[in-house]
Amino acid sequence: MSLTTRLHIIGSHVNLDLRRNNKTKFTRYIPRFRSQPIYYTKEFVPAAYKCNNPRMQKISGSAVPMVKSSLIDPDGGKLVDLVIPESERASKTLEAESMPKVRLAQIDLEWVHVICEGWSSPLKGFMRESEYLQSLHFNSLRLSGGSVVNMSLPIVLAIDDETKESIGSSKDVGLLAPAGYLIGILRSLEIYTHNKEERIARTWGTTAPGLPYVEEVITPAGNWFIGGDLEVLKPIKYNDGLDHYRISPQQLRKEFDRRQADAVFAFQLRNPVHNGHALLMNDTRKQLLELGYKNPILLLHPLGGFTKTDDVPLDVRMEQHKKVLEDGVLDPETTIIAIFPSPMHYAGPTEVQWHAKARINAGANFYIVGRDPAGTVHPTEKRDL
Amino acid sequence: MSLTTRLHIIGSHVNLDLRRNNKTKFTRYIPRFRSQPIYYTKEFVPAAYKCNNPRMQKISGSAVPMVKSSLIDPDGGKLVDLVIPESERASKTLEAESMPKVRLAQIDLEWVHVICEGWSSPLKGFMRESEYLQSLHFNSLRLSGGSVVNMSLPIVLAIDDETKESIGSSKDVGLLAPAGYLIGILRSLEIYTHNKEERIARTWGTTAPGLPYVEEVITPAGNWFIGGDLEVLKPIKYNDGLDHYRISPQQLRKEFDRRQADAVFAFQLRNPVHNGHALLMNDTRKQLLELGYKNPILLLHPLGGFTKTDDVPLDVRMEQHKKVLEDGVLDPETTIIAIFPSPMHYAGPTEVQWHAKARINAGANFYIVGRDPAGTVHPTEKRDL
Numbered sequence: 001m002s003l004t005t006r007l008h009i010i011g012s013h014v015n016l017d018l019r020r021n022n023k024t025k026f027t028r029y030i031p032r033f034r035s036q037p038i039y040y041t042k043e044f045v046p047a048a049y050k051c052n053n054p055r056m057q058k059i060s061g062s063a064v065p066m067v068k069s070s071l072i073d074p075d076g077g078k079l080v081d082l083v084i085p086e087s088e089r090a091s092k093t094l095e096a097e098s099m100p101k102v103r104l105a106q107i108d109l110e111w112v113h114v115i116c117e118g119w120s121s122p123l124k125g126f127m128r129e130s131e132y133l134q135s136l137h138f139n140s141l142r143l144s145g146g147s148v149v150n151m152s153l154p155i156v157l158a159i160d161d162e163t164k165e166s167i168g169s170s171k172d173v174g175l176l177a178p179a180g181y182l183i184g185i186l187r188s189l190e191i192y193t194h195n196k197e198e199r200i201a202r203t204w205g206t207t208a209p210g211l212p213y214v215e216e217v218i219t220p221a222g223n224w225f226i227g228g229d230l231e232v233l234k235p236i237k238y239n240d241g242l243d244h245y246r247i248s249p250q251q252l253r254k255e256f257d258r259r260q261a262d263a264v265f266a267f268q269l270r271n272p273v274h275n276g277h278a279l280l281m282n283d284t285r286k287q288l289l290e291l292g293y294k295n296p297i298l299l300l301h302p303l304g305g306f307t308k309t310d311d312v313p314l315d316v317r318m319e320q321h322k323k324v325l326e327d328g329v330l331d332p333e334t335t336i337i338a339i340f341p342s343p344m345h346y347a348g349p350t351e352v353q354w355h356a357k358a359r360i361n362a363g364a365n366f367y368i369v370g371r372d373p374a375g376t377v378h379p380t381e382k383r384d385l
Numbered sequence: 386m387s388l389t390t391r392l393h394i395i396g397s398h399v400n401l402d403l404r405r406n407n408k409t410k411f412t413r414y415i416p417r418f419r420s421q422p423i424y425y426t427k428e429f430v431p432a433a434y435k436c437n438n439p440r441m442q443k444i445s446g447s448a449v450p451m452v453k454s455s456l457i458d459p460d461g462g463k464l465v466d467l468v469i470p471e472s473e474r475a476s477k478t479l480e481a482e483s484m485p486k487v488r489l490a491q492i493d494l495e496w497v498h499v500i501c502e503g504w505s506s507p508l509k510g511f512m513r514e515s516e517y518l519q520s521l522h523f524n525s526l527r528l529s530g531g532s533v534v535n536m537s538l539p540i541v542l543a544i545d546d547e548t549k550e551s552i553g554s555s556k557d558v559g560l561l562a563p564a565g566y567l568i569g570i571l572r573s574l575e576i577y578t579h580n581k582e583e584r585i586a587r588t589w590g591t592t593a594p595g596l597p598y599v600e601e602v603i604t605p606a607g608n609w610f611i612g613g614d615l616e617v618l619k620p621i622k623y624n625d626g627l628d629h630y631r632i633s634p635q636q637l638r639k640e641f642d643r644r645q646a647d648a649v650f651a652f653q654l655r656n657p658v659h660n661g662h663a664l665l666m667n668d669t670r671k672q673l674l675e676l677g678y679k680n681p682i683l684l685l686h687p688l689g690g691f692t693k694t695d696d697v698p699l700d701v702r703m704e705q706h707k708k709v710l711e712d713g714v715l716d717p718e719t720t721i722i723a724i725f726p727s728p729m730h731y732a733g734p735t736e737v738q739w740h741a742k743a744r745i746n747a748g749a750n751f752y753i754v755g756r757d758p759a760g761t762v763h764p765t766e767k768r769d770l
Contacts, residue, residue, distance in 0.1 A: 136590075137524050137537075137734065148533070152522075198590035205521075205583035207592050349522065 071256070071264055072365040075149040076122025079249055079361060082184075083116055083232045093233055096174035096185050100167045102159055102226065103176040104183075107217050109236070110305040111155055112175065112184060113341040116232040117248040119358040122149060126157040128227035129192040136202045139353060152353035153203065153345060157186070158194050160222030167191070173226070183236070186228040194225045203347050210379030212308040213345045236341075242304070242318055247338040249362040252299065255336060256363050261297035263288050265366035266359040268373075270303045270344055271312050272320040278329045284368055285334070298335045299364050303355075305343030314339070346376040348385055456641070456649055457750040460534040461507025464634055464746060467569075468501055468617045478618055481559035481570050485552045487544060487611065488561040489568075492602050494621070495690040496540055497560065497569060498726040501617040502633040504743040507534060511542040513612035514577040521587045524738060537738035538588065538730060542571070543579050545607030552576070558611070568621070571613040579610045588732050595764030597693040598730045621726075627689070627703055632723040634747040637684065640721060641748050646682035648673050650751035651744040653758075655688045655729055656697050657705040663714045669753055670719070683720045684749050688740075690728030699724070731761040733770055 074080075084092055104112065114120055122143060127135065132154050134141050139152040159167075167173055167189070175184040196218055201207050204214070237243050247255070256264050265284050269277065281298055288296040300321060304314055312320075318339070325332045342358065345351045351374035356367040378385045459465075469477055489497065499505055507528060512520065517539050519526050524537040544552075552558055552574070560569040581603055586592050589599070622628050632640070641649050650669050654662065666683055673681040685706060689699055697705075703724070710717045727743065730736045736759035741752040763770045 133734075139522050195590075197593075201586035201590045201592060205580075205586045207586060208582075349518075 070253070071261065071363060072360055074118065074121045074249070074361045075357065076143055078121070079253075080118035080121040080124055081116070081250065082118075082124065082230045083235055086234070089233055092185065092231065093182060096182050096233070099172050099174040099185070100170050101174045101176050102157070102163055102167075102186070103180070104157075104178060105217075106178050107306050107343045108157055109177055109183070110341055110343045111157070112230065112232060113236040114305075114358075115155065115230055116184070116236065117250070117341070119249060119340075119342065119361055120151070120155055121249075121361045123151070123155060125186060125230035126227050127155055127225070128190040129225070131227070132156060132192075132225065136199065139350065150353050150357045152350050152357070153347065154199060156194075156225045156227070158218075158221035159191075159224050159226050161224070163222065164191060164224050164226075167226070172228070182233060184230060184232040186226065186230055189226055189228045191224050191226050194221065194223050196221070196223075203345070203350055204385065205348075205350075206378065206385060208378065208380040211346065212376070213306070213343070213347070216306065216308075217343075240315070242315065242339060245318060245337065245339040246304065246341060247336075252336070252338060253363040256297060259295070259297055259336075261295055263293040263296040263366060264299055264364040265296060265368060266299040266301050266356075266362070266364035267368045268301055268303060268340065268355045268359070270307050270317075272317055273300075273324045273329070278324070280368055280370075281330060284366070288366065296334065296366075298330065299359065299362070300330065300335055300337045301340045301359065302337075303344055304339035304341050307344045308346065311344075344374070346374060346385075348373070348375045455638070456646065456748060457745055459503065459506045459634070459746045460742065461528055463506070464638075465503035465506040465509055466501070466635065467503075467509065467615045468620055471619075474618055477570065477616065478567060481567050481618070484557050484559040484570070485555050486559045486561050487542070487548055487552075487571070488565070489542075489563060490602075491563050492691050492728045493542055494562055494568070495726055495728045496542070497615065497617060498621040499690075499743070500540065500615055501569070501621065502635070502726070504634060504725075504727065504746055505536070505540055506634075506746045508536070508540060510571060510615035511612050512540055512610070513575040514610070516612070517541060517577075517610065521584065524735065535738050535742045537735050537742070538732065539584060541579075541610045541612070543603075543606035544576075544609050544611050546609070548607065549576060549609050549611075552611070557613070567618060569615060569617040571611065571615055574611055574613045576609050576611050579606065579608050581606070581608075588730070588735055589770065590733075590735075591763065591770060593763065593765040596731065597761070598691070598728070598732070601691065602728075625700070627700065627724060630703060630722065630724040631689065631726060632721075637721070637723060638748040641682055644680070644682055644721075646680055648678040648681040648751060649684055649749040650681060650753060651684040651686050651741075651747070651749035652753045653686055653688060653725065653740045653744070655692050655702075657702055658685075658709045658714070663709070665753055665755075666715060669751070673751065681719065681751075683715065684744065684747070685715065685720055685722045686725045686744065687722075688729055689724035689726050692729045693731065696729075729759070731759060731770075733758070733760045 111126070115123055115125060122141070123131070131141055131151070135151045135154045138148075139150065140148045141151040142148050171189055172185055172187045173189065174182055175186055177183045197207060200211070200214055200218060204211055209215075236246075238246070265281075265288065267277070267281055281300070285296050285298065302314070302317055302321060307314075318337075321337050324330055325335060325337065340355075340358065342354070345354075352369060355374065356369070359367055372384060376385055377383070496511070500508055500510060507526070508516070516526055516536070520536045520539045523533075524535065525533045526536040527533050556574055557570055557572045558574065559567055560571055562568045582592060585596070585599055585603060589596055594600075620633075621631075623631070650666075650673065652662070652666055652669075666685070670681050670683065687699070687702055687706060692699075703722075706722050709715055710720060710722065725740075725743065727739070730739075737754060740759065741754070744752055757769060761770055762768070
């Protein structure tokens with residue numbers, strides 16, 4: 001495996017460079033605005049340290065870099081957090097009880113998890129039609145201030161005719177976990193058509209049968225989308241012995257601060273770490289040190305949501321990742337292992353933008369992109385999609 | 386027919402709003418930068434007149450607005466013009482004779498026409514891979530300065546294996562018209578894969594057989610794209626008795642200046658003007674006058690390139706449009722009829738962006754969008770695409 005693609009998601013601008021044989025080995029995010037930094041240090045930070053340019057850090061001549069508590073702003077300037085305060089839980093639960101209900105499938109629940117922790121900031125719920133169409137056509141969302149952020153995958157909740165009818169003209173619905181208990185509320189609803197063919201064509205560039213996410217999620221789904229503002233009653237837990245690995249973007253940002261990271265590089269994977277991966281990660285660290293960073297931290301970030309049946313199960317992967325650190329293949333001092341709660345689309349260049357964008361929100365300012373990221377074979381032809 | 390969709394292509398930002406029942410009746414472009422205005426008046430123009438805000442014009446209190454010679458900048462700040470000066474024609478022709486040749490189909494020639502007159506500014510030739518992928522994934526192009534312009538359709542030249550082989554490692558090719566004579570040069574070539582399925586899926590949102598442009602152009606085309614910088618030896622003419630209607634963006638901008646237009650509203654059509662169209666155009670003029678504009682000019686702009694066989698032929702349409710003006714349905718004093726040389730894709734929301742963007746380049750700062758612009762029925766299902 002070698003790095004031959006480069007993806008730039010730079011502040012309010014988006015540039016996809018998918019040409020082969022590109023020599024750039026990793027991606028650097030240069031934030032264009034810092035309207036609302038969500039973390040800060042009380043220590044005085046000279047201007048030179050606030051700049052992401054490693055050359056400026058060298059110029060400063062200091063041996064020990066000071067803490068830069070927010071290496072990169074979340075998209076939209078503020079990390080979204082939709083888990084309501086515990087003090088409101090009882091009253092909101094009571095309120096939700098009286099609403100029409102939408103029962104989620106397991107993958108819907110994974111998206112609730114993704115949205116409520118701010119991985120998809122600035123999204124504040126399942127997409128309404130305007131957001132959905134912008135995502136399909138522009139792989140981006142235009143914010144009210146006029147700036148543009150990347151949003152390459154539609155993050156949507158489908159319902160069937162029966163559920164639509166049961167909602168009627170209600171403005172809000174209660175969301176039920178697959179097991180049937182209340183987990184949240186979707187407010188100020190907008191219900192619109194789920195054009196499955198167009199969604200598939202514009203996301204995967206093919207409508208050939210056999211795409212894993214399409215077979216699992218889209219084909220069986222209802223013909224309507226329901227968008228709205230999300231409120232989640234309490235943090236999403238899976239009780240599978242792996243919840244301690246499910247670290248939110250907010251918690252990750254705090255941990256990067258605690259470790260005094262001056263660069264964070266993320267590595268997305270959905271299979272065991274192999275030797276090529278390890279070489280990539282260690283080489284990226286080396287490159288960052290050569291660029292002048294003093295304390296680059298690796299975010300080893302396996303995807304924890306839906307994967308296709310022939311991928312290695314999450315619990316096995318987490319065990320393997322743990323061993324990789326214990327064996328010293330990666331340095332535990334400069335590595336954080338956590339689970340990225342998103343389901344997998346297997347949508348290649350369209351999906352890798354999502355993978356990188358979510359890591360911006362978690363505070364990573366570098367992202368390693370592989371040869372064929374989020375790729376899969378064409379479902380009916382003998383070639384990569 | 387009624388206006389229910391709104392499209393914003395605003396300076397460096399793009400926002401597509403395709404929801405039904407939108408009450409906005411037409412689109413206003415607000416240029417965000419004026420780095421290189423290509424037309425100017427020598428008269429002193431007070432700041433208030435330079436602003437597109439009609440309220441500011443009212444505030445100025447002047448009865449006769451002064452000429453605003455550039456109502457809207459072309460995308461990228463400068464109108465592209467790729468027809469070489471006559472003085473260089475002989476030497477460039479001689480040079481092109483010695484190059485490998487690519488013979489164009491009629492629709493390729495229409496695209497050469499579109500590109501060389503600057504309708505697709507800032508594009509300077511058939512797309513290279515980076516431009517093609519940005520167009521497919523983002524409906525936009527990122528310029529070197531970091532700004533983003535709309536570019537929703539790939540403007541590409543396909544070649545077959547045999548032609549690719551004949552080009553070999555040559556950096557430039559001569560372009561032959563369908564009739565076989567030299568019309569231009571494509572320089573600094575880049576040859577890359579024509580993934581037809583992905584192109585179709587991401588442009589139309591379906592891969593169902595029977596889409597007119599796909600059947601006519603894409604399916605019979607070769608498996609390679611050739612991108613590069615275009616030079617055209619002399620202005621493209623069709624000698625069909627309609628060339629006097631083929632007015633370039635540069636000529637249109639001059640004409641708007643000559644008429645002292647303070648607003649230009651474009652109407653794209655590919656069929657005869659019917660009563661609904663006429664009402665739309667006259668109502669738009671009325672709305673613009675109510676907004677405070679003193680001299681809105683209508684650009685009645687029938688598409689002149691490829692259309693499907695059951696559309697009305699261009700010569701018949703032009704005759705009909707002429708009659709509409711002679712009969713006073715539209716006012717000849719405030720209307721310009723010209724031909725838009727682009728071929729038709731029938732790609733709905735993806736194509737209407739192209740239609741509007743090209744009219745920005747021609748100097749129109751308002752664009753009328755219909756109920757189902759550039760729409761067609763789904764080729765295999767009983768619904769609109």
